Each structure stands twice: as C-alpha cells, then as structure tokens.
Amino acid sequence: MGRLTYPRYDDRCGWNALLPKREPRPAATGEHRVKYAIIGGGYTGLAAARRLHALDPDAEIVVLEATEIGEGSSGRNSGFASQHDLKLDLSGAQLVHADTLNACLREGFDALTDVMAEGGFNCDLQHTGRITAAATPLGIDKVEGMAARAKALGVPHRLLDRAAIRQATGMDYYQCGIAIDEGHLLQPAALIRGLADTLPKAIALYENSPVVRFEAGPPSLIATDHARFHADHVIFATNAAIKNFGYWRDRLVTIYTFAGLTEELDAHDASQLGDPAWGVLPSHRLGTTLRRAGHNRLLVRSLYAYEKPLDPSDVRTALTSCFHRRYPMLSHRHLEHVWSGTTALTMNGAPRWGKVADGVYGAAGCNGSGIVKGTLLGQRLANLIVTGAPQTDVETVYGQANWVAPEPFRTIGFHAISAVERRKAGLEM
Template sequence: MKLLTHPSHQRPCGWNSWLPSRKVRPALNGQSEAEVVIIGAGYTGFAAATAWQQARPDDRIKILEADRVGEGSPGRNSGFMLEIALANDARPEELERMGQLNALSRQTMALLRERVERLGIDCQLAHSGTYRAARSAIGQRSLKQYEDFLNAAGLSYQTLSGGQLAEKIGTHYYSHGLYSPDCYLVQPAALITGLADSLEPGIELHEYSPATQIVPDGKKWRVSTSEGEVLAGRVILANNAFSRAFGADSSRLTAIYTYAAITEPLVERDRQRIAARTWGLLPAHRLGCTLRTTVDGRLMIRSGYSYEREADNARVEDGLRASLEARYPDIAPVRFDQMWGGTTGLTYNGAPFWGEIQPNLYVSAGCNGGGIVKGTFLGDALARKALGQPVEDVASLFGTASWMPPDPVRRLGFYLTSQVERLKAKSET
C-alpha cells in the first residue's frame, strides 16, 4: 500500500463550512531557506512553531499545510478539550504517572484558554465538562473502570442514572452515565483558523503546500512541494499518520478514518429538550458513539471507523442516521446539514510516536483521538527537544508506540477486532 503524504477527503469539513471566509496564506513558491520547517498546520505544528519563535525570535520558521487551514484533521474533530486522561488511557495502578499527565494537560489547557482570550479568537470555547454513557453490559464495565480511575485519582465526578442522564441530554437510550467537569468544548475549525491567523510575524505559513519529498542535503534537509523547495536545518513532522511517508516508522503507526454529521438547527421543541445548552458526551466503550450540541441548537454525532482509506460516504451517512435515530427516536424529522470524515493517527498501545527519528528530523504522531490538548503539549515539547532545551520525559509519561504487524495482517486484524468489538458492543455504536 502506497503511503499518502496527506489525506484526501470526499467532503469538506462541516465545522469549517460555517466560518466566514479568511485570507489564505500563499503557497510555497521557489527556493528558500529556514532554520526549521514544520509539516502540518495543526495544534501540534502551531505549538511547535510558537515555542520555537519564543525561544529564537530571529529564526526563520516555515509551516507547510497540505490544504487550507480548517479543512484538515484539526478542524474535523469533535471539539473536546480534555484536561484529564481519556478512558482508554486510565489505569488506576499508574496513578502517579496519570497525575503528572493530568497536571500537564491542565497547564496546557490553561495556556490555550489564555491564548484564545488574549488573541480574541471567537471559537465558542466553553467549560462544559463531559458526560460518559453506557447502554450495554460491556459499556457499563468500561464506565465502571473509568469511575474506578477517577476515584483512585481523587478527581471530581458525578454518577448518573439513566433517568438523570436523560434530563441532561434528552434521551433515555443510556442506562448509566457519569459527568466529569474536566473538559472544554470548542468549535475546532474556528480554533485552528484563529490560531493560524494570529501567528507571530516571524512564522511563515504556506497553505495548499503539501510536502512531496524530504531528503537530506548535507547536514540539512531539503523539503519539496510541487511549486517550491525549502532548505532547513531541522524539520518537524506534525502531520500525524501521514508522517510515515517522510520517515516515521510505519510499523508503529496507522491511519484511521472516523465520521461525523451535524444536523440542521433543531425545532424549538427538540431544542429545549436536547440542545438548550451546550454539552458533550463521550462513549464509555472505545467503539461507541460521540454526541454533542452546538451553540446554535444543532446535534453532532460521530460514529464509525475505517482503516487507512475513507469509506463510502453514502453508507457512512446511513450508519450515522441509524445511530442518531436509535438515540432520539422521537426527534422531529431533521436532516444532516453537514457530514464528513477525518483521520487520526493510531498506535497499538495508545502511546505517541515522538522524538528524533534521524539527525535533525523530528516527529510527533499518534494522537489516538486526543489531539487538541495532547497535541499542543507534544508539539511544544518537541520544539524544545529540537532546540536542545530541557523537556519532560515523554516516553515515561506517555509510553512509546509499540510494534504492529505489517499489512495484510494489520488490516485483517483491524477488521476482525472491529467486527468482534462491534458485535459485543453493538448498542454502544
């Protein structure tokens, strides 16, 4: 299978489609030089560029983005900004490590919040907390494991019966729920475009500039696009799973596509019952369904996965519609205003693929669905590492990405595991 250098999506990003038009930065053209080139204008790439610029304000910093900002994966996520570990990261026996991770997440979230406020980025940032919910026995076991972690860590939460949860989100679909205050919701495309348009003058962003080749040139790296080249002292790969095309270890990283849709604004009766306020729900089970509302009274649903390539959108839409109607069978007829797919970099054990992979070539990949806060921290840390500054022990905190078998074994394993898990937790998807 040929590795792609950047994603190719069938549909535009729904979040981005609602934003006012912005001035797109010019594509890379001709020959140039820089102290550092960053591949990928996402949360990791922007954090790396900002950290570098603060440390060396006179350096030439270039960011190459394959599409226009907001259309890539950073604008296509669900907009959850978690201050504590994801459910599948939580192990009560590792409380000291998780406590350090949670502290770093809170610090990073505070930094992002301060930046949004200082720069006046209108991205609907709200400290809403998040619900987790389960319907089946397997989902309830996952929910109990997360509750055990929260208890052991001394973190605040509230358990909810199915009826109590229904009062919050307008559906009796779930039998058990849990509320954690440690989460913000955001309009992700508004956040990432706001960060792009607020970059310091010394950081040059080039949109519609997918890197096609990165090769060594003496002690430097030559980065090519279709229209230009940059000779750089260091290169940071911040394009997640697509970093594999430029040297990241394919045996430890793969690309997974996930799918989301947002309804048109709900009718007043349903809006009062379901979307009178902004809330978000993450599934207890890893293959479960994500839900959230928007400030203008819409309902977003995310469900479904595919391996390495985007699935047929008509079939995806049918699946999203079925999941929505199962949870809200009495909702007034409502159409999907937007539907799209997006990618995430996945590692087998959930640890990032991070660090220096060749002299002066660095990578941060494998966000495993926790991209905004985690990606921001890892990008900042990677820039500091590349600059030779003190940096946290990322391997001890997050672990190291473990080996996965190559295709076709990996592909077969993904589909078999997905089918088994989907059958076991059918009502959670």
C-alpha cells in the same frame, strides 16, 4: 502533480462550513533557506511553531500546510478538550504518574487558552464537563471502572442514572453514565483558524502547499510542487501522514472516523436536546460521540475505517441512524453536513514522539485526543530541539508507541479485532 502525501478529503469539514469565508494564505513558491520547517498546520505544528519562535525569536520558521487551515483533522474533530485522562486503557505506569500526566495535559490546555486570550478570537470554548454514557452491560462495567478511578484520583464526578442522562441530554437511550466536572467543548475549526491567524508575523505559514518530497539532511530538503526549502531542523506534524515519507510505518495506523452536524433546529426541536451545552463520550472505543453544537445543532461522531474512508452514502445512513435511534422524536431532522477525518492510532495508546533522524523530528498518534495532547507535544518538540533537554515528564507519562505488525498481518489483525469489538460495542455504536 506528485504522489499524494496527505489526507485529501472529498467532503468539506462541517465545522468550517459554519464559519465565515476565510482567505487562505498563499501557497509556497521559490527557493528558501530556513532554520526550522514544520510540515503540517494542525494543533501539533502550530504549537511547535509558536514555541520555536518564543525560544529562538530571530530564526526563520516556516509552516507548510497541505490544505486550507480548518480542512485538516484539527478542524474536523468533535471539539472535546480535557485536562484529565480517565480512559480505562491507561497503563499502570500512567496511573502511577497520574499527577504528572494531568500536569502535562493542563500545560497543553493552558497553552491553547493563553493564545485564545492573547489573540482575542472566539472558538465557543465552554466548560461543560463531559458524560461517559453506557447503553450495554459492558458499558456499565466501564462506567463503574471509571468511577472507581475518578474516586481514587480525586477527580470530581457524579454517577448518572437513565433519568439524569435524559434530563441533561434529551436521550432516553443510555442506562447510566458518569459525569466528570472537568472538560471543555469548543468549535474546532474556529480554534485552528484562530491559532493560525494569530501566529507571530515572523512565522511564515503557507497553505495549499503539500510537501511532496523530503530528503533528510541536515540541512533537509523539503519540496512542494512550487517551492523548495532547505532546513536545519524539520518537524513532521502531519500525524499519520508521516508514514508517506517512510517513517514510523511500524508504529502508526491511519484510522478514518466520521462526523455529522444536524441542520439548524427550531426552538421546539432544540428544546428536546436537554441542557444548553453538553458532550457525551461512548463507554466503548467503537461507540458514538454526541454533543450540542452551538444553540441549535447536534454533532454525531461514529464509525471507524482502516486506512481509507467508507462510502459517503453509507456513512450518512449510519450516522443518521445513530442520531435517530437516540432522538426518535427528531426523526424528521437530517444531517446537513457529514464528513470524514483521519487520526493516527497506536496499539498501546502512547504517541510516537521525538527525534526521527538527525535534524528531523515528529509527533503523531494522539489517538483521538490531539487538541490538548498535540499542542503539548508540539511545544515539547520545540523545547527538545532548541534546548536539547530531554522532556522526561512526557516520556514518563506517555512512553512510546509500540510496534505494529507489517502488512498483510496488520490489515488482517485490524479487521479481526474490529469485528470482535463491533460485536461487543453493540448499542454503544
């Protein structure tokens, strides 16, 4: 067994645990010559594979996934998918190009719904809109800022007071919020399974096949424990794990965040959760996300950790506290599944994307919105590789991730910033 080159979790993804058992595709073995190799079977990798096949149908395409489909971050997230970006940290350039940005997000979202429609699989996609809620004065400022931005951009929205949030979600916790009509919720493990299981037959997907060695070509050599691939073009769709291969260490930070799903609630307890489907995002970046999951469960996502996970029992305690503080009437209920997941953070919120070296490409750093953005970037990498045409709109709206200080300054900086931000976040957590 070689060095660890991918995020290996000790906990099972709760969303995946709710689904019927699935037989993973066999691990890679033998020696192969291929035109395209994609490392990572998440949203980015599978979107790239599909688009490569559409543009170059006779080419050999291989996807190597370290774990089982559904057990990576693409199955571990909260399942919010959106075609509008109203975050307050949008840079001036993004605001100027808001229409192009939204067109890009729509393209990513439509790509997903097209595959769902063609593949005929169900991932509980629901058009719920989304609420950004505030429990603190700082949060209220953020909500007001978002409302101003929504108005300026012509995005349909409503301001919610405490009673309206209570009616929608059952929580008497937040002082106010903004509801954006646009926004979907889905079951992320069901989505990534569906995307993988409906791949065109010409795309070879290998699971439980972590890449342990990489030598840039072309052709590049990609080795797992039992297979070797020689590829003209390689895409790193591993999110922050690309750093394990020596690339983009000065751009990406690996962040762990944590989620829990309640046990199934009976009809009486489920009736305390407000409307049949809703999702609440925090008004502070360290805050807590909540949503209904199916008819009778609640998902809570909170906490961040730098480069390594937290102690699982501390995580369970903290997530349970987030849940019970918001639903004191459900304090007899517990979290059945609690899990961790990684994502790649960049300092300015822009992804790192494009050519890495001759014949080597990558996309990472979707900062917590990779369902749609990862899909978009995966497709556009494929376009870039096959056609050579610059993807100007993506470059314009996202720019590139900026530089992150090396160690030990990075760790010191992260802990200092997160201590300040945690104090600011207060009850939003």
